[in-house]
Structures are given as C-alpha cells and as structure tokens.
Amino acid sequence: MVEPARSLACAGSDPSRSAARGLYHGAVPQVPPTERRRRLLRAVERHSGALAAAALAIVTAIGTLRYHAVHAGDPGHLRVVVLGVLLTAGSAATAVLPRRARVREPAAVTLALVAVVLVLVAPSAAWSVVPLVVLLQTTVRVVPATLASGAAIVAAAASVPRLTGSHDPGLVAGCLLAGLVFLAAIVLSRSALRERSTSVRQLVATRARLVDSERRASALGERQHVAAELHDTVLQSVAGVLLLTEAAERSGDDGLARDARRALRSAVAQTRTLVDDLGSGSDDEVDLASDSAEAAARVGAGWSTTGEPQPLSPLRALALLRTAQGALGNAERHADATTITLELRYGADSVVIVVSDDGVGFDVEAEVVAGPDGGHGLAIMRRRLAAVGGALDVRSDDHGTVLTATVPVAER
Known part of the structure; x- marks a missing residue:
C-alpha cells in the first residue's frame, strides 16, 4: 500500500517546478555524496589528534568512574582514581589545544607515561591504550611516538594475567602481538599519509611552474606575433618610403617626392590598422x-x-x-x-x-x-x-x- 501512494505522489509532482520553488525560496544545492565524504575525511584527518585525545578522555573517565564504583575502599583505590583523573583532564586539555601548539607533543608524551603507570596499577585501564596510540601517532614525531606506543602496548599485555586471573603465556603473547600489529598498521598509515601530502605539495608546485611557463610562453608568442606584424606591414612600407625619398633627393624629381608622400600615408594607415587589430583582438578574414x-x-x-x-x-x-x-x-x-x-x-x-x-x-x-x-x-x-x-x-x-x-x- 505504501508503494502506490508514493508512486502517485511522484507522478503528481513536477520536478522542474519543485526545483524552481526550491531555488526561489533560497534552497542551497545539495553537495554530492562523494564530495561530502571527501570533506568529512579531510576534516577527520585534520583533527585526528584532537579526536584521539577526546576519545582517550572519554574512555579513561568511564573506566575511572567504574573503578571507583567497584573498588571503593580497596587498597590503592585513591592512587588509581587520581591517575585516572589526571589522564582524563590532560586528554581533554590536549583535545582543545590548537593543532600547531608546541605543547601538544610534550603533553602527549606525558599522557603516555601517566597511562603506562595507570595500566600497571589498574589492568582494567588497558582499553585506554588504543586511543593513546592514535594520539601519539598523530601528534608526536615518529620515533618517540613509536617508542611510547610500544611501551604502552607492553604494559597493557603485561597486565592481562592480573586482569583475567590466568597466567597463560599464549594469552599474553597474543595480546602483545595484536597490539604490535595495530601499532604497525598505524605507523604505516602515518607514513602513507605523509607521502601523499608530499606528493600533493609537489603536484601543486609543479602546476604552479607549468602555469608560469605557459604564461611566459604566451607572452613570448604575443611579442613574436607583434614583431612579425610590424616587420611585414609597417617596416616594409617605411623601407619603401626611405628608398623613394633617397631617390627623390638624388634626382630632384617632384613625382618621386609625391610617391614618397603617398607611400608614407599608406604606412601610417597600415600602422593605424595594425594598432586597431591588436587592440580589438579580432582576426579579420x-x-x-x-x-x-x-x-x-x-x-x-x-x-x-x-x-x-x-x-x-x-x-x-x-x-x-x-x-x-x-x-x-x-x-x-x-x-x-x-x-x-x-x-x-x-x-x-x-x-x-x-x-x-x-x-x-x-x-x-x-x-x-x-x-x-x-x-x-x-x-x-x-x-x-x-x-x-x-x-x-x-x-x-x-x-x-x-x-x-x-x-x-x-x-x-
């Protein structure tokens, strides 16, 4: 029953009128889905560090609240809560820092140290390692980011026996391997993004050089065109006037002098025509x-x-x-x-x-x-x-x- 109603509604409407009404009322043309996805991906890439810091703050806050609710009064409870609050507050502050702020890198490294300590004293905080690795790889230089990420992954893998109550080496090795694979994927992705950015910059620079080269070639072509026009019109006529004038001076013939004046008028007319043609840009038949x-x-x-x-x-x-x-x-x-x-x-x-x-x-x-x-x-x-x-x-x-x-x- 729904499909016929929809068909009737569509058949009774005029798409052109609907589009006209939309434009008349100031409707903004929709952006194609592909372009919207491209813009979204660029925004995520540009703010990936802030998003990772925000995710770390959220995960740590939830874990700290749960730990407080379950382990209140246990030995070491206050220490875990203080570390959780510090990590949550530091992550939130890092998320709102400007992208190019100099303190972002040392702040991210400090957060990594706090997270490692927190995971060692509270194994349930191991989930914070995932957003922490992303934060480090999008904020800190490659070598220190990789070292800090590796330390956090090792700490998380070492806390698995305490978290599960099992001392199975295979479980620890599996968690460690999964963490290292995740780290490798992030590092490779970072390298690919850096190479792509370098390629884009090179392409932009090459395009700018090509535009400049085309502009120079166009200017040279225009100069050569003007030079050819001057040579084939004005210069030929003026040279003829020069010959007639010299002949008239040698012979004293008034007829040659009249021819020279007539040729000179023709040269002036050709010059005016050339100037008009160059100014108008028209190509006469x-x-x-x-x-x-x-x-x-x-x-x-x-x-x-x-x-x-x-x-x-x-x-x-x-x-x-x-x-x-x-x-x-x-x-x-x-x-x-x-x-x-x-x-x-x-x-x-x-x-x-x-x-x-x-x-x-x-x-x-x-x-x-x-x-x-x-x-x-x-x-x-x-x-x-x-x-x-x-x-x-x-x-x-x-x-x-x-x-x-x-x-x-x-x-x-």
Missing part, C-alpha cells in the same frame, strides 16, 4: 587572392594564380599573405631585379605562394645580420609558417631568388 594581387601590384610585380581556390583558416591565409608581402618587399629593395613575380597555387592538400625574381641573389646559408631596414624577415617567415603547420623554402643564386611558402589546407 583574409582574401588571399585579391590581397596578394594588391601586394604584387604595389611593387610592380607580376601576379598569377593556378588551381581551384581552397578555403583556408584565417591564420594560415594571413601567414601566406604576410610571407608574400615580406618576400616582395625584400625583392624590391635588395634584389636589384628587373622582373618580380608572385604566383598563387591552389592544390588539393595545400596552398602555395611562390615569389621569384631575376636579381643578384644572396647566400641562403649565411647568417643574416639585421640592418636599419630589418634583416630578420626569413626567420619571421619561417616562424609564422611553422606556427600554422606550414613550411618555407628559399633557393637563390646569381640568377635570382625563388621563395616558396606552403601551408596545408586541412587542420593538423
């Missing part, structure tokens, strides 16, 4: 065909295209375009060429840009020395293409230079 044709026309180079156009990611298209602009600028300024061509080739798996000239060429293997108008162009081109999975090939001799830039169509 690149029309590789028209933009590369415009770059070729700017330096009077021939332009052609072959193959069926393939869609490229904006980063790869931009990498090819910047490489083409840099190569055209280098050919115009340094090659002393009569003919410069740019060819855009679309393939099934890749897109290729080839910039060639019939100039004087240069030694590709020689180290490039930076000059006032640049000199890091090839390194920037290689780095930019490698970042998008592409490659750069440069061949040069006395009859000219051929620069080939390739990027894959598909994502890698």
Whole structure:
C-alpha cells in the first residue's frame, strides 16, 4: 500500500517546478555524496589528534568512574582514581589545544607515561591504550611516538594475567602481538599519509611552474606575433618610403617626392590598422587572392594564380599573405631585379605562394645580420609558417631568388 501512494505522489509532482520553488525560496544545492565524504575525511584527518585525545578522555573517565564504583575502599583505590583523573583532564586539555601548539607533543608524551603507570596499577585501564596510540601517532614525531606506543602496548599485555586471573603465556603473547600489529598498521598509515601530502605539495608546485611557463610562453608568442606584424606591414612600407625619398633627393624629381608622400600615408594607415587589430583582438578574414594581387601590384610585380581556390583558416591565409608581402618587399629593395613575380597555387592538400625574381641573389646559408631596414624577415617567415603547420623554402643564386611558402589546407 505504501508503494502506490508514493508512486502517485511522484507522478503528481513536477520536478522542474519543485526545483524552481526550491531555488526561489533560497534552497542551497545539495553537495554530492562523494564530495561530502571527501570533506568529512579531510576534516577527520585534520583533527585526528584532537579526536584521539577526546576519545582517550572519554574512555579513561568511564573506566575511572567504574573503578571507583567497584573498588571503593580497596587498597590503592585513591592512587588509581587520581591517575585516572589526571589522564582524563590532560586528554581533554590536549583535545582543545590548537593543532600547531608546541605543547601538544610534550603533553602527549606525558599522557603516555601517566597511562603506562595507570595500566600497571589498574589492568582494567588497558582499553585506554588504543586511543593513546592514535594520539601519539598523530601528534608526536615518529620515533618517540613509536617508542611510547610500544611501551604502552607492553604494559597493557603485561597486565592481562592480573586482569583475567590466568597466567597463560599464549594469552599474553597474543595480546602483545595484536597490539604490535595495530601499532604497525598505524605507523604505516602515518607514513602513507605523509607521502601523499608530499606528493600533493609537489603536484601543486609543479602546476604552479607549468602555469608560469605557459604564461611566459604566451607572452613570448604575443611579442613574436607583434614583431612579425610590424616587420611585414609597417617596416616594409617605411623601407619603401626611405628608398623613394633617397631617390627623390638624388634626382630632384617632384613625382618621386609625391610617391614618397603617398607611400608614407599608406604606412601610417597600415600602422593605424595594425594598432586597431591588436587592440580589438579580432582576426579579420583574409582574401588571399585579391590581397596578394594588391601586394604584387604595389611593387610592380607580376601576379598569377593556378588551381581551384581552397578555403583556408584565417591564420594560415594571413601567414601566406604576410610571407608574400615580406618576400616582395625584400625583392624590391635588395634584389636589384628587373622582373618580380608572385604566383598563387591552389592544390588539393595545400596552398602555395611562390615569389621569384631575376636579381643578384644572396647566400641562403649565411647568417643574416639585421640592418636599419630589418634583416630578420626569413626567420619571421619561417616562424609564422611553422606556427600554422606550414613550411618555407628559399633557393637563390646569381640568377635570382625563388621563395616558396606552403601551408596545408586541412587542420593538423
């Protein structure tokens, strides 16, 4: 009868409405059981010393009250009660001490001594050894804790004949062995917890180093990106303006001076565009065909295209375009060429840009020395293409230079 009623109640309620009412009235989302258990275990581990001290105080208090009720008036009764009260009060005081208080360790060792004496004079107090061992192992350093725990276990095993009235060595040996096994388990658990804490600290430190390394790598990548953009846009235009200005000064040609002013305005416009792009963080779409044709026309180079156009990611298209602009600028300024061509080739798996000239060429293997108008162009081109999975090939001799830039169509 209960199950149908529960089913009807469930069927008549709307879970979404119930959840909404709970949120509306400020209900706190429940913590998953696994997380609750994890928090509970962490709390128990953090306060294990205090819990053990509290357990020792409770066990000792109960034992002392029972001893007083049963053995009142016996010889030595007062001595046992005084030791029990001292152990109970000391355990309670240790339980409320701060975790990192310096007196906790000497207090725990003192409690162990009192407990050993109490067990020797009153065998029924042997039960206090269990929480005492836990207290020592969670509060005192390993070696003194193990020695004090062993002494308490030996005292408890030695009191078994008086407690049971039997002098069977096997009974004493069994109690001693059980106590030592319990002590070994506690010591091993303590060692495992210490190793785990060390591993966690190492993992946290490693993660912090990785985060710092990623931050540095990101900053370096941003600097390299800005350097490449400046080289492939502003520096190329300013270098062209410099050439036109020098030619105008030598010839006195007003037309060249006008070209220089026009080129300088273009450089200023490119600079503004670059600053706006870097500030906004936007990646504009690149029309590789028209933009590369415009770059070729700017330096009077021939332009052609072959193959069926393939869609490229904006980063790869931009990498090819910047490489083409840099190569055209280098050919115009340094090659002393009569003919410069740019060819855009679309393939099934890749897109290729080839910039060639019939100039004087240069030694590709020689180290490039930076000059006032640049000199890091090839390194920037290689780095930019490698970042998008592409490659750069440069061949040069006395009859000219051929620069080939390739990027894959598909994502890698």
